[in-house]
Amino acid sequence: MRPLTPQKIVGICAALLGILFVEGVISLRMGAYPIGVRDIVATLYHGALGQWDVIPSEFLLIVFKLRLPRIALGILVGAALSTAGASFQALLRNPLADPYVLGVSSGAALGAIISLILAPHTPGAIQAAAFAGAAGTVAIVYFLGRRGGQLDSPTLLLAGIVAASFLSAVIMFLMTTLSGRDLRGMAFWLMGDLQSAPSVDLRWLYFLLIVAVGCIFTTSSDLNLILTGEQEARHLGVNVNRVKLVVYIAASVLTGLAVSVSGAIGYVGLLVPHAMRMLFGTDYRLLIPTSAIGGAIAIVLADTLARTIVAPTELPVGAMTALAGAPVFIYLMRRRMR
Amino acid sequence: MSSAAGSNSALAARAMPPRSADGVRVRAEQVSYAYSATDRSAPKFTLGPVSFEARERELIAILGPNASGKSTLLKLLAGVLKPLAGRVEVDGEEVSGLETRTRAQRIALVAQESALLFPLRVWEYVLQGRYPYGKRLRFESDEDCLLAGNALAQVGADTLRDRWMDQLSGGEKQRVILARALAQQPSLLLLDEPTQHLDIGGKVELLRRLRKLADEHRYTVVVVTHELNLAAEFSDRIALMHNGKCLRMGSPVEVYERDVLQQVFEAPLEVEVRESGRPRVILGGNH
16 A cells, blocks of 8 residues: 655656646747747746846747747646646546536636626626636536436536537627627637737736635545545545535636636646546546646647647647547547447 | 554554443434425425434344335434434434534445446555545545555455456455445444345355454444345344334344234245244245
Protein backbone atom coordinates (compact mmCIF):
# COMPACT_ATOMS: atom_id res chain seq x y z
CA MET A 1 0.00 0.00 0.00
CA ARG A 2 1.40 3.36 -1.02
CA PRO A 3 -1.19 5.94 -0.07
CA LEU A 4 -1.16 9.39 -1.61
CA THR A 5 0.96 11.95 0.22
CA PRO A 6 1.06 15.77 -0.06
CA GLN A 7 4.72 15.45 -1.14
CA LYS A 8 3.69 13.30 -4.11
CA ILE A 9 1.07 15.86 -5.19
CA VAL A 10 3.58 18.72 -4.91
CA GLY A 11 6.24 16.74 -6.85
CA ILE A 12 3.94 15.83 -9.74
CA CYS A 13 2.47 19.33 -9.93
CA ALA A 14 5.97 20.87 -9.93
CA ALA A 15 6.96 18.60 -12.84
CA LEU A 16 3.83 19.57 -14.78
CA LEU A 17 4.44 23.28 -14.06
CA GLY A 18 7.95 22.79 -15.45
CA ILE A 19 6.46 21.35 -18.65
CA LEU A 20 4.01 24.28 -18.81
CA PHE A 21 6.89 26.77 -18.43
CA VAL A 22 8.94 25.17 -21.22
CA GLU A 23 5.86 25.02 -23.42
CA GLY A 24 5.14 28.68 -22.64
CA VAL A 25 8.66 29.72 -23.69
CA ILE A 26 8.32 27.74 -26.95
CA SER A 27 4.93 29.30 -27.57
CA LEU A 28 6.36 32.80 -26.95
CA ARG A 29 9.01 32.05 -29.56
CA MET A 30 6.58 31.07 -32.28
CA GLY A 31 4.76 33.51 -34.50
CA ALA A 32 5.21 35.91 -37.42
CA TYR A 33 8.15 37.60 -35.66
CA PRO A 34 10.43 34.83 -34.31
CA ILE A 35 12.38 35.56 -31.12
CA GLY A 36 15.26 33.44 -29.82
CA VAL A 37 14.88 31.47 -26.59
CA ARG A 38 17.73 33.40 -24.94
CA ASP A 39 16.01 36.72 -25.74
CA ILE A 40 12.70 35.44 -24.38
CA VAL A 41 14.26 34.24 -21.15
CA ALA A 42 16.12 37.55 -20.77
CA THR A 43 12.95 39.53 -21.51
CA LEU A 44 10.96 37.52 -18.97
CA TYR A 45 13.74 37.87 -16.40
CA HIS A 46 13.94 41.65 -16.75
CA GLY A 47 10.16 41.89 -16.82
CA ALA A 48 9.90 39.90 -13.62
CA LEU A 49 12.39 42.29 -11.95
CA GLY A 50 10.49 45.33 -13.28
CA GLN A 51 13.47 46.47 -15.41
CA TRP A 52 11.27 47.56 -18.32
CA ASP A 53 13.73 50.11 -19.77
CA VAL A 54 16.33 47.36 -20.41
CA ILE A 55 13.94 45.41 -22.68
CA PRO A 56 13.99 46.28 -26.41
CA SER A 57 10.71 47.92 -27.39
CA GLU A 58 9.79 45.30 -30.02
CA PHE A 59 10.28 42.49 -27.48
CA LEU A 60 8.25 44.43 -24.94
CA LEU A 61 5.39 44.72 -27.43
CA ILE A 62 5.50 41.16 -28.76
CA VAL A 63 6.16 39.31 -25.50
CA PHE A 64 4.31 41.37 -22.92
CA LYS A 65 1.53 42.94 -24.97
CA LEU A 66 0.72 40.25 -27.52
CA ARG A 67 1.89 36.71 -26.79
CA LEU A 68 2.16 36.50 -22.99
CA PRO A 69 -1.40 37.79 -22.30
CA ARG A 70 -2.70 35.23 -24.75
CA ILE A 71 -0.76 32.40 -23.07
CA ALA A 72 -1.97 33.63 -19.67
CA LEU A 73 -5.53 33.55 -21.00
CA GLY A 74 -4.98 30.04 -22.38
CA ILE A 75 -3.68 28.85 -19.01
CA LEU A 76 -6.73 30.33 -17.27
CA VAL A 77 -9.22 28.81 -19.70
CA GLY A 78 -7.53 25.39 -19.85
CA ALA A 79 -7.26 25.11 -16.07
CA ALA A 80 -10.86 26.22 -15.58
CA LEU A 81 -12.44 23.94 -18.19
CA SER A 82 -10.39 20.91 -17.24
CA THR A 83 -11.13 21.23 -13.52
CA ALA A 84 -14.80 21.80 -14.32
CA GLY A 85 -14.82 18.62 -16.47
CA ALA A 86 -13.22 16.47 -13.74
CA SER A 87 -15.71 17.92 -11.24
CA PHE A 88 -18.77 17.31 -13.40
CA GLN A 89 -17.63 13.71 -13.97
CA ALA A 90 -17.73 13.11 -10.21
CA LEU A 91 -20.76 15.27 -9.48
CA LEU A 92 -22.88 13.61 -12.16
CA ARG A 93 -21.18 10.21 -11.81
CA ASN A 94 -20.58 10.14 -15.55
CA PRO A 95 -17.13 9.64 -17.14
CA LEU A 96 -18.28 11.36 -20.34
CA ALA A 97 -19.33 14.56 -18.58
CA ASP A 98 -17.68 17.74 -19.84
CA PRO A 99 -18.95 21.35 -19.81
CA TYR A 100 -19.22 21.30 -23.61
CA VAL A 101 -20.88 17.88 -24.01
CA LEU A 102 -23.40 18.64 -21.25
CA GLY A 103 -24.42 21.94 -22.85
CA VAL A 104 -23.08 23.91 -19.85
CA SER A 105 -20.71 25.87 -22.10
CA SER A 106 -23.66 26.71 -24.38
CA GLY A 107 -25.61 27.91 -21.34
CA ALA A 108 -22.68 30.10 -20.31
CA ALA A 109 -22.32 31.39 -23.90
CA LEU A 110 -26.01 32.28 -24.01
CA GLY A 111 -25.67 34.15 -20.72
CA ALA A 112 -22.61 36.00 -22.05
CA ILE A 113 -24.37 36.96 -25.32
CA ILE A 114 -27.46 38.22 -23.49
CA SER A 115 -25.26 40.39 -21.29
CA LEU A 116 -23.37 41.65 -24.37
CA ILE A 117 -26.68 42.73 -25.91
CA LEU A 118 -28.25 44.17 -22.76
CA ALA A 119 -25.27 45.59 -20.85
CA PRO A 120 -22.22 45.64 -23.13
CA HIS A 121 -20.22 48.13 -21.05
CA THR A 122 -20.89 46.87 -17.51
CA PRO A 123 -17.66 45.46 -16.04
CA GLY A 124 -17.98 41.83 -14.93
CA ALA A 125 -21.50 41.50 -16.39
CA ILE A 126 -20.37 38.94 -18.98
CA GLN A 127 -18.74 36.75 -16.33
CA ALA A 128 -21.75 36.97 -14.01
CA ALA A 129 -24.19 36.20 -16.83
CA ALA A 130 -22.01 33.31 -18.09
CA PHE A 131 -21.95 31.86 -14.56
CA ALA A 132 -25.74 32.18 -14.31
CA GLY A 133 -26.13 30.48 -17.71
CA ALA A 134 -23.78 27.64 -16.72
CA ALA A 135 -25.41 27.10 -13.31
CA GLY A 136 -28.91 27.15 -14.82
CA THR A 137 -27.96 24.61 -17.50
CA VAL A 138 -26.34 22.21 -14.99
CA ALA A 139 -29.51 22.33 -12.88
CA ILE A 140 -31.77 21.63 -15.88
CA VAL A 141 -29.55 18.83 -17.26
CA TYR A 142 -29.26 17.28 -13.78
CA PHE A 143 -33.03 17.08 -13.35
CA LEU A 144 -33.70 15.96 -16.93
CA GLY A 145 -31.01 13.27 -16.54
CA ARG A 146 -32.78 11.50 -13.67
CA ARG A 147 -34.86 8.38 -14.07
CA GLY A 148 -36.75 6.95 -11.12
CA GLY A 149 -35.01 9.33 -8.73
CA GLN A 150 -31.51 8.21 -9.85
CA LEU A 151 -29.05 9.80 -12.27
CA ASP A 152 -29.06 7.75 -15.45
CA SER A 153 -25.90 8.01 -17.57
CA PRO A 154 -27.38 7.79 -21.11
CA THR A 155 -30.37 9.97 -20.15
CA LEU A 156 -28.01 12.57 -18.70
CA LEU A 157 -25.92 12.69 -21.88
CA LEU A 158 -29.05 12.96 -24.03
CA ALA A 159 -30.34 15.74 -21.80
CA GLY A 160 -26.99 17.53 -22.26
CA ILE A 161 -27.06 17.13 -26.03
CA VAL A 162 -30.67 18.36 -26.24
CA ALA A 163 -29.87 21.31 -23.95
CA ALA A 164 -26.80 22.20 -26.07
CA SER A 165 -28.74 22.15 -29.35
CA PHE A 166 -31.66 24.13 -27.88
CA LEU A 167 -29.33 26.76 -26.41
CA SER A 168 -27.37 26.95 -29.69
CA ALA A 169 -30.63 27.64 -31.52
CA VAL A 170 -31.43 30.47 -29.09
CA ILE A 171 -27.88 31.83 -29.55
CA MET A 172 -28.32 31.75 -33.35
CA PHE A 173 -31.62 33.60 -33.02
CA LEU A 174 -30.01 36.29 -30.84
CA MET A 175 -27.08 36.59 -33.23
CA THR A 176 -29.40 37.61 -36.06
CA THR A 177 -29.99 40.82 -34.12
CA LEU A 178 -26.28 41.72 -34.33
CA SER A 179 -24.63 43.73 -37.08
CA GLY A 180 -22.43 42.00 -39.70
CA ARG A 181 -19.11 43.10 -38.14
CA ASP A 182 -20.10 41.91 -34.65
CA LEU A 183 -21.48 38.71 -36.15
CA ARG A 184 -18.13 37.45 -37.50
CA GLY A 185 -16.36 38.13 -34.23
CA MET A 186 -19.16 36.45 -32.31
CA ALA A 187 -19.15 33.37 -34.58
CA PHE A 188 -15.38 33.04 -34.06
CA TRP A 189 -15.78 33.50 -30.31
CA LEU A 190 -18.49 30.84 -30.17
CA MET A 191 -16.13 28.28 -31.66
CA GLY A 192 -13.61 29.02 -28.96
CA ASP A 193 -11.09 31.78 -29.41
CA LEU A 194 -8.29 33.38 -27.40
CA GLN A 195 -7.62 36.34 -29.71
CA SER A 196 -9.67 38.99 -27.96
CA ALA A 197 -8.44 40.33 -24.64
CA PRO A 198 -11.02 40.01 -21.82
CA SER A 199 -12.93 43.12 -20.80
CA VAL A 200 -12.03 42.63 -17.13
CA ASP A 201 -8.62 42.52 -15.46
CA LEU A 202 -7.07 39.08 -15.90
CA ARG A 203 -5.95 39.14 -12.25
CA TRP A 204 -9.57 39.10 -11.12
CA LEU A 205 -10.25 36.09 -13.30
CA TYR A 206 -7.18 34.30 -11.90
CA PHE A 207 -8.38 35.10 -8.40
CA LEU A 208 -11.75 33.49 -9.22
CA LEU A 209 -9.98 30.51 -10.79
CA ILE A 210 -7.83 29.89 -7.71
CA VAL A 211 -10.79 30.23 -5.33
CA ALA A 212 -13.01 27.89 -7.37
CA VAL A 213 -10.30 25.25 -7.95
CA GLY A 214 -9.35 25.53 -4.26
CA CYS A 215 -12.97 24.94 -3.19
CA ILE A 216 -13.20 21.83 -5.36
CA PHE A 217 -9.80 20.62 -4.12
CA THR A 218 -11.00 20.76 -0.50
CA THR A 219 -13.81 18.36 -1.41
CA SER A 220 -11.58 15.98 -3.38
CA SER A 221 -11.45 13.19 -0.79
CA ASP A 222 -15.26 13.40 -0.54
CA LEU A 223 -15.50 13.17 -4.34
CA ASN A 224 -13.42 9.97 -4.22
CA LEU A 225 -16.17 8.38 -2.14
CA ILE A 226 -19.05 9.90 -4.13
CA LEU A 227 -17.54 8.14 -7.17
CA THR A 228 -18.30 4.80 -5.49
CA GLY A 229 -21.95 5.85 -5.02
CA GLU A 230 -23.78 8.59 -3.14
CA GLN A 231 -25.42 6.21 -0.67
CA GLU A 232 -22.12 4.55 0.17
CA ALA A 233 -20.48 7.95 0.60
CA ARG A 234 -23.23 8.90 3.06
CA HIS A 235 -22.69 5.66 4.99
CA LEU A 236 -18.99 6.53 5.27
CA GLY A 237 -19.81 9.95 6.74
CA VAL A 238 -19.64 12.26 3.70
CA ASN A 239 -21.96 15.25 3.77
CA VAL A 240 -22.98 14.58 0.17
CA ASN A 241 -25.38 17.51 -0.21
CA ARG A 242 -22.80 20.06 0.97
CA VAL A 243 -20.11 18.61 -1.33
CA LYS A 244 -22.46 18.59 -4.32
CA LEU A 245 -23.45 22.21 -3.69
CA VAL A 246 -19.82 23.38 -3.39
CA VAL A 247 -18.74 21.49 -6.53
CA TYR A 248 -21.84 22.56 -8.48
CA ILE A 249 -21.27 26.27 -7.77
CA ALA A 250 -17.48 26.15 -8.20
CA ALA A 251 -17.62 24.16 -11.48
CA SER A 252 -20.27 26.53 -12.83
CA VAL A 253 -18.07 29.52 -11.92
CA LEU A 254 -15.14 27.88 -13.73
CA THR A 255 -17.20 27.18 -16.86
CA GLY A 256 -18.69 30.67 -16.77
CA LEU A 257 -15.35 32.42 -16.47
CA ALA A 258 -13.73 30.29 -19.20
CA VAL A 259 -16.60 30.76 -21.65
CA SER A 260 -16.89 34.49 -20.91
CA VAL A 261 -13.32 35.10 -22.14
CA SER A 262 -12.85 32.41 -24.77
CA GLY A 263 -16.23 31.14 -26.00
CA ALA A 264 -17.15 27.47 -26.01
CA ILE A 265 -13.92 25.47 -26.24
CA GLY A 266 -14.94 21.83 -26.31
CA TYR A 267 -13.59 18.53 -25.01
CA VAL A 268 -10.76 19.90 -22.83
CA GLY A 269 -12.79 18.99 -19.75
CA LEU A 270 -13.13 15.45 -21.06
CA LEU A 271 -9.73 14.83 -22.59
CA VAL A 272 -7.42 16.19 -19.89
CA PRO A 273 -8.95 14.55 -16.76
CA HIS A 274 -8.96 11.17 -18.54
CA ALA A 275 -5.33 11.62 -19.60
CA MET A 276 -4.41 12.55 -16.01
CA ARG A 277 -6.26 9.49 -14.69
CA MET A 278 -4.29 7.27 -17.05
CA LEU A 279 -1.03 8.87 -15.92
CA PHE A 280 -1.55 9.37 -12.19
CA GLY A 281 -4.61 7.34 -11.10
CA THR A 282 -8.16 8.19 -10.12
CA ASP A 283 -7.60 9.88 -6.73
CA TYR A 284 -9.25 13.31 -6.92
CA ARG A 285 -6.74 14.81 -4.48
CA LEU A 286 -4.19 14.42 -7.27
CA LEU A 287 -6.59 14.61 -10.20
CA ILE A 288 -7.89 18.13 -9.47
CA PRO A 289 -4.50 19.93 -9.40
CA THR A 290 -3.04 17.84 -12.24
CA SER A 291 -6.15 18.42 -14.38
CA ALA A 292 -5.86 22.17 -13.78
CA ILE A 293 -2.20 22.27 -14.89
CA GLY A 294 -2.75 19.64 -17.61
CA GLY A 295 -5.67 21.70 -18.98
CA ALA A 296 -3.42 24.75 -19.12
CA ILE A 297 -0.77 22.74 -21.01
CA ALA A 298 -3.39 21.41 -23.45
CA ILE A 299 -4.89 24.81 -24.28
CA VAL A 300 -1.53 26.57 -24.66
CA LEU A 301 -0.48 23.77 -27.03
CA ALA A 302 -3.76 23.89 -28.96
CA ASP A 303 -3.60 27.68 -29.25
CA THR A 304 0.04 27.66 -30.37
CA LEU A 305 -0.88 25.17 -33.09
CA ALA A 306 -4.04 27.13 -33.98
CA ARG A 307 -2.08 30.33 -34.64
CA THR A 308 0.92 28.77 -36.40
CA ILE A 309 -0.31 25.70 -38.32
CA VAL A 310 -1.83 27.70 -41.21
CA ALA A 311 -0.08 31.03 -40.50
CA PRO A 312 -0.72 33.84 -41.15
CA THR A 313 -4.36 32.71 -40.88
CA GLU A 314 -5.47 31.71 -37.38
CA LEU A 315 -7.83 28.87 -36.52
CA PRO A 316 -10.17 29.08 -33.54
CA VAL A 317 -8.59 27.12 -30.67
CA GLY A 318 -11.94 25.32 -30.19
CA ALA A 319 -11.50 23.76 -33.64
CA MET A 320 -8.15 22.29 -32.54
CA THR A 321 -9.52 20.83 -29.31
CA ALA A 322 -12.55 19.41 -31.13
CA LEU A 323 -10.26 17.71 -33.68
CA ALA A 324 -8.46 15.91 -30.86
CA GLY A 325 -11.38 15.58 -28.44
CA ALA A 326 -14.17 14.18 -30.59
CA PRO A 327 -12.33 10.92 -31.47
CA VAL A 328 -11.37 10.45 -27.80
CA PHE A 329 -15.00 10.96 -26.78
CA ILE A 330 -16.11 8.26 -29.24
CA TYR A 331 -13.34 5.93 -28.01
CA LEU A 332 -14.36 6.40 -24.35
CA MET A 333 -18.05 5.92 -25.18
CA ARG A 334 -17.40 2.69 -27.10
CA ARG A 335 -15.11 1.36 -24.37
CA ARG A 336 -17.86 2.07 -21.80
CA MET A 337 -20.52 0.32 -23.91
CA ARG A 338 -18.44 -2.88 -24.22
CA MET B 1 11.08 -5.42 17.35
CA SER B 2 9.14 -5.93 20.52
CA SER B 3 7.87 -2.34 20.45
CA ALA B 4 6.68 -2.79 16.85
CA ALA B 5 4.93 -5.97 17.84
CA GLY B 6 3.48 -4.12 20.81
CA SER B 7 2.12 -1.29 18.65
CA ASN B 8 0.68 -3.82 16.19
CA SER B 9 -1.15 -5.64 18.93
CA ALA B 10 -2.38 -2.30 20.31
CA LEU B 11 -3.77 -1.44 16.88
CA ALA B 12 -5.30 -4.86 16.53
CA ALA B 13 -6.95 -4.31 19.91
CA ARG B 14 -8.23 -0.94 18.70
CA ALA B 15 -9.74 -2.70 15.71
CA MET B 16 -12.04 -4.45 18.17
CA PRO B 17 -15.34 -2.70 18.90
CA PRO B 18 -15.68 -1.15 22.37
CA ARG B 19 -17.65 -3.08 24.99
CA SER B 20 -21.20 -1.81 25.42
CA ALA B 21 -22.29 -0.99 28.99
CA ASP B 22 -25.27 -3.34 29.30
CA GLY B 23 -24.28 -5.66 26.45
CA VAL B 24 -26.97 -4.17 24.16
CA ARG B 25 -25.35 -2.82 21.02
CA VAL B 26 -28.38 -1.60 19.08
CA ARG B 27 -31.92 -1.09 20.29
CA ALA B 28 -34.91 0.03 18.25
CA GLU B 29 -38.00 0.93 20.28
CA GLN B 30 -41.34 0.98 18.52
CA VAL B 31 -39.90 2.47 15.33
CA SER B 32 -42.10 3.11 12.34
CA TYR B 33 -41.54 4.45 8.85
CA ALA B 34 -43.62 5.05 5.72
CA TYR B 35 -42.76 5.51 2.05
CA SER B 36 -45.02 7.55 -0.21
CA ALA B 37 -44.75 8.51 -3.86
CA THR B 38 -45.06 12.21 -3.01
CA ASP B 39 -45.18 14.23 0.22
CA ARG B 40 -48.96 14.52 0.10
CA SER B 41 -49.99 11.10 -1.20
CA ALA B 42 -50.96 8.18 1.02
CA PRO B 43 -48.10 5.88 2.09
CA LYS B 44 -47.29 3.06 -0.36
CA PHE B 45 -45.51 1.07 2.33
CA THR B 46 -45.61 1.27 6.11
CA LEU B 47 -43.16 -0.30 8.52
CA GLY B 48 -43.83 -0.90 12.17
CA PRO B 49 -44.10 -0.17 14.91
CA VAL B 50 -41.15 -2.55 15.32
CA SER B 51 -38.91 -3.21 18.31
CA PHE B 52 -35.52 -4.82 17.85
CA GLU B 53 -32.48 -5.46 19.99
CA ALA B 54 -29.03 -6.90 19.22
CA ARG B 55 -26.27 -7.55 21.70
CA GLU B 56 -22.50 -7.70 21.53
CA ARG B 57 -21.19 -10.87 19.77
CA GLU B 58 -24.63 -11.59 18.32
CA LEU B 59 -25.35 -12.44 14.69
CA ILE B 60 -28.95 -11.68 13.85
CA ALA B 61 -30.62 -12.48 10.54
CA ILE B 62 -33.58 -10.47 9.31
CA LEU B 63 -35.74 -12.70 7.11
CA GLY B 64 -38.95 -12.21 5.21
CA PRO B 65 -40.43 -12.13 1.73
CA ASN B 66 -39.82 -9.25 -0.69
CA ALA B 67 -41.29 -5.89 0.40
CA SER B 68 -41.75 -7.07 3.99
CA GLY B 69 -39.62 -4.20 5.39
CA LYS B 70 -36.27 -5.95 5.96
CA SER B 71 -34.07 -3.38 4.24
CA THR B 72 -36.10 -0.49 5.66
CA LEU B 73 -35.52 -1.82 9.19
CA LEU B 74 -31.80 -2.15 8.42
CA LYS B 75 -31.64 1.44 7.16
CA LEU B 76 -33.42 2.64 10.30
CA LEU B 77 -30.85 0.79 12.43
CA ALA B 78 -28.07 2.37 10.34
CA GLY B 79 -29.49 5.87 10.81
CA VAL B 80 -29.79 6.30 7.03
CA LEU B 81 -33.54 6.71 7.50
CA LYS B 82 -35.00 8.67 10.42
CA PRO B 83 -37.97 6.91 12.03
CA LEU B 84 -41.34 8.69 11.95
CA ALA B 85 -41.91 7.46 15.49
CA GLY B 86 -39.83 5.63 18.07
CA ARG B 87 -36.04 5.75 18.50
CA VAL B 88 -32.93 3.80 17.55
CA GLU B 89 -29.95 3.70 19.92
CA VAL B 90 -26.45 2.39 19.31
CA ASP B 91 -24.29 1.95 22.41
CA GLY B 92 -26.86 3.97 24.36
CA GLU B 93 -26.88 7.00 22.04
CA GLU B 94 -29.68 7.94 19.68
CA VAL B 95 -28.49 7.32 16.11
CA SER B 96 -30.30 10.25 14.49
CA GLY B 97 -28.49 12.63 16.87
CA LEU B 98 -25.03 11.43 15.86
CA GLU B 99 -22.87 13.50 13.51
CA THR B 100 -22.44 11.67 10.16
CA ARG B 101 -18.76 10.83 10.67
CA THR B 102 -19.30 9.70 14.27
CA ARG B 103 -22.10 7.48 13.00
CA ALA B 104 -19.76 6.01 10.37
CA GLN B 105 -17.23 5.23 13.13
CA ARG B 106 -19.84 3.13 14.95
CA ILE B 107 -22.00 1.66 12.21
CA ALA B 108 -20.91 0.14 8.90
CA LEU B 109 -23.64 -0.57 6.38
CA VAL B 110 -22.76 -2.84 3.47
CA ALA B 111 -25.30 -2.06 0.76
CA GLN B 112 -26.56 -4.40 -1.97
CA GLU B 113 -24.64 -2.91 -4.90
CA SER B 114 -21.24 -1.27 -5.17
CA ALA B 115 -20.73 0.20 -8.65
CA LEU B 116 -17.42 1.91 -9.29
CA LEU B 117 -17.18 4.64 -11.90
CA PHE B 118 -13.41 4.41 -12.37
CA PRO B 119 -11.10 1.43 -11.70
CA LEU B 120 -9.68 1.19 -8.18
CA ARG B 121 -7.18 -1.15 -6.54
CA VAL B 122 -8.37 -3.27 -3.63
CA TRP B 123 -6.19 -1.47 -1.06
CA GLU B 124 -7.40 1.93 -2.26
CA TYR B 125 -10.98 0.76 -1.84
CA VAL B 126 -10.40 -0.63 1.67
CA LEU B 127 -8.57 2.55 2.73
CA GLN B 128 -11.80 4.44 2.00
CA GLY B 129 -13.12 2.82 5.16
CA ARG B 130 -10.73 5.07 7.12
CA TYR B 131 -12.49 8.21 5.82
CA PRO B 132 -14.52 8.84 9.02
CA TYR B 133 -11.26 9.16 10.99
CA GLY B 134 -9.38 11.55 8.69
CA LYS B 135 -8.82 15.28 8.79
CA ARG B 136 -9.30 17.67 5.85
CA LEU B 137 -8.18 16.07 2.56
CA ARG B 138 -7.76 12.92 4.65
CA PHE B 139 -4.27 11.80 3.72
CA GLU B 140 -4.00 8.28 5.10
CA SER B 141 -1.55 7.65 7.93
CA ASP B 142 0.61 4.55 8.54
CA GLU B 143 -1.97 3.56 11.14
CA ASP B 144 -4.74 3.75 8.53
CA CYS B 145 -2.71 1.48 6.22
CA LEU B 146 -2.08 -0.98 9.04
CA LEU B 147 -5.75 -1.09 10.02
CA ALA B 148 -6.83 -1.49 6.38
CA GLY B 149 -4.29 -4.34 6.07
CA ASN B 150 -5.69 -5.92 9.24
CA ALA B 151 -9.21 -5.65 7.85
CA LEU B 152 -8.15 -7.41 4.65
CA ALA B 153 -6.46 -10.13 6.70
CA GLN B 154 -9.58 -10.57 8.85
CA VAL B 155 -11.61 -11.49 5.77
CA GLY B 156 -8.79 -13.56 4.23
CA ALA B 157 -8.27 -11.13 1.36
CA ASP B 158 -4.74 -9.87 2.04
CA THR B 159 -3.46 -11.51 -1.15
CA LEU B 160 -5.93 -9.45 -3.19
CA ARG B 161 -4.63 -6.05 -2.11
CA ASP B 162 -2.99 -5.08 -5.42
CA ARG B 163 -5.76 -6.44 -7.66
CA TRP B 164 -8.25 -4.17 -9.48
CA MET B 165 -11.75 -4.18 -8.00
CA ASP B 166 -13.42 -4.86 -11.35
CA GLN B 167 -11.31 -8.00 -11.86
CA LEU B 168 -12.49 -9.75 -8.69
CA SER B 169 -14.95 -12.64 -8.58
CA GLY B 170 -18.27 -12.12 -6.78
CA GLY B 171 -17.01 -13.80 -3.61
CA GLU B 172 -13.70 -11.93 -3.59
CA LYS B 173 -15.48 -8.63 -4.14
CA GLN B 174 -17.88 -9.30 -1.28
CA ARG B 175 -14.93 -10.03 1.05
CA VAL B 176 -13.22 -6.77 0.02
CA ILE B 177 -16.43 -4.80 0.58
CA LEU B 178 -16.65 -6.39 4.03
CA ALA B 179 -13.00 -5.45 4.66
CA ARG B 180 -13.79 -1.79 3.90
CA ALA B 181 -16.63 -1.97 6.42
CA LEU B 182 -14.25 -3.46 9.03
CA ALA B 183 -11.70 -0.72 8.32
CA GLN B 184 -14.34 1.68 9.66
CA GLN B 185 -13.81 -0.04 13.06
CA PRO B 186 -17.55 -0.10 13.71
CA SER B 187 -19.21 -1.84 16.62
CA LEU B 188 -22.26 -2.64 14.52
CA LEU B 189 -22.02 -4.34 11.12
CA LEU B 190 -25.14 -4.19 8.98
CA LEU B 191 -25.31 -6.13 5.71
CA ASP B 192 -28.11 -5.90 3.15
CA GLU B 193 -28.39 -9.18 1.23
CA PRO B 194 -24.63 -9.79 1.07
CA THR B 195 -25.09 -13.31 -0.34
CA GLN B 196 -27.21 -12.15 -3.28
CA HIS B 197 -24.68 -12.71 -6.09
CA LEU B 198 -22.68 -15.54 -4.52
CA ASP B 199 -22.68 -19.27 -5.28
CA ILE B 200 -23.41 -21.65 -2.42
CA GLY B 201 -19.72 -21.99 -1.51
CA GLY B 202 -19.36 -18.21 -1.36
CA LYS B 203 -22.51 -17.88 0.76
CA VAL B 204 -21.31 -20.41 3.33
CA GLU B 205 -17.85 -18.86 3.47
CA LEU B 206 -19.24 -15.35 3.98
CA LEU B 207 -21.60 -16.38 6.77
CA ARG B 208 -18.82 -18.37 8.44
CA ARG B 209 -16.66 -15.23 8.41
CA LEU B 210 -19.47 -13.11 9.84
CA ARG B 211 -19.98 -15.71 12.58
CA LYS B 212 -16.27 -15.58 13.39
CA LEU B 213 -16.27 -11.77 13.48
CA ALA B 214 -19.10 -11.86 16.02
CA ASP B 215 -17.57 -14.65 18.14
CA GLU B 216 -13.92 -13.66 18.13
CA HIS B 217 -13.96 -9.92 17.52
CA ARG B 218 -17.09 -8.87 19.48
CA TYR B 219 -18.89 -7.39 16.47
CA THR B 220 -22.66 -7.22 16.43
CA VAL B 221 -23.73 -8.40 12.99
CA VAL B 222 -27.18 -7.91 11.49
CA VAL B 223 -27.75 -9.51 8.08
CA VAL B 224 -30.75 -9.16 5.78
CA THR B 225 -31.04 -12.36 3.75
CA HIS B 226 -33.36 -14.71 1.90
CA GLU B 227 -31.30 -17.78 2.89
CA LEU B 228 -33.52 -19.57 5.42
CA ASN B 229 -31.21 -22.52 6.05
CA LEU B 230 -27.97 -20.58 6.21
CA ALA B 231 -29.61 -18.08 8.58
CA ALA B 232 -30.75 -20.97 10.79
CA GLU B 233 -27.25 -22.44 10.74
CA PHE B 234 -25.20 -19.35 11.54
CA SER B 235 -27.37 -16.84 13.42
CA ASP B 236 -28.07 -16.54 17.14
CA ARG B 237 -31.49 -15.03 16.62
CA ILE B 238 -33.81 -14.35 13.74
CA ALA B 239 -36.24 -11.50 13.10
CA LEU B 240 -39.03 -12.62 10.78
CA MET B 241 -40.64 -9.72 8.93
CA HIS B 242 -44.04 -9.80 7.26
CA ASN B 243 -46.05 -6.88 5.82
CA GLY B 244 -43.95 -4.28 7.60
CA LYS B 245 -44.21 -5.95 11.02
CA CYS B 246 -41.74 -8.07 12.97
CA LEU B 247 -43.83 -11.22 13.26
CA ARG B 248 -41.38 -13.26 15.33
CA MET B 249 -38.03 -12.64 16.99
CA GLY B 250 -36.10 -15.40 18.68
CA SER B 251 -33.75 -18.31 18.20
CA PRO B 252 -34.02 -20.14 14.88
CA VAL B 253 -35.86 -23.05 16.45
CA GLU B 254 -38.38 -20.68 18.08
CA VAL B 255 -39.04 -18.75 14.88
CA TYR B 256 -39.10 -21.62 12.36
CA GLU B 257 -42.58 -23.05 12.81
CA ARG B 258 -44.13 -24.69 9.80
CA ASP B 259 -47.41 -22.77 9.91
CA VAL B 260 -45.70 -19.43 10.41
CA LEU B 261 -43.25 -19.94 7.55
CA GLN B 262 -45.99 -21.19 5.21
CA GLN B 263 -48.10 -18.13 6.02
CA VAL B 264 -45.24 -15.66 5.60
CA PHE B 265 -43.60 -17.11 2.46
CA GLU B 266 -46.83 -18.51 0.90
CA ALA B 267 -45.04 -21.77 0.03
CA PRO B 268 -45.42 -25.38 1.21
CA LEU B 269 -42.47 -25.33 3.59
CA GLU B 270 -41.68 -28.02 6.16
CA VAL B 271 -39.35 -27.68 9.13
CA GLU B 272 -37.20 -30.40 10.62
CA VAL B 273 -34.81 -30.06 13.54
CA ARG B 274 -31.34 -31.49 13.04
CA GLU B 275 -29.15 -33.22 15.61
CA SER B 276 -27.32 -29.95 16.24
CA GLY B 277 -30.64 -28.50 17.44
CA ARG B 278 -30.82 -26.09 14.52
CA PRO B 279 -33.87 -26.23 12.24
CA ARG B 280 -33.78 -26.95 8.50
CA VAL B 281 -36.42 -25.81 6.01
CA ILE B 282 -37.40 -28.11 3.15
CA LEU B 283 -39.98 -27.88 0.42
CA GLY B 284 -42.91 -30.11 1.34
CA GLY B 285 -46.12 -31.33 -0.29
CA ASN B 286 -46.77 -32.29 -3.92
CA HIS B 287 -45.48 -29.62 -6.27
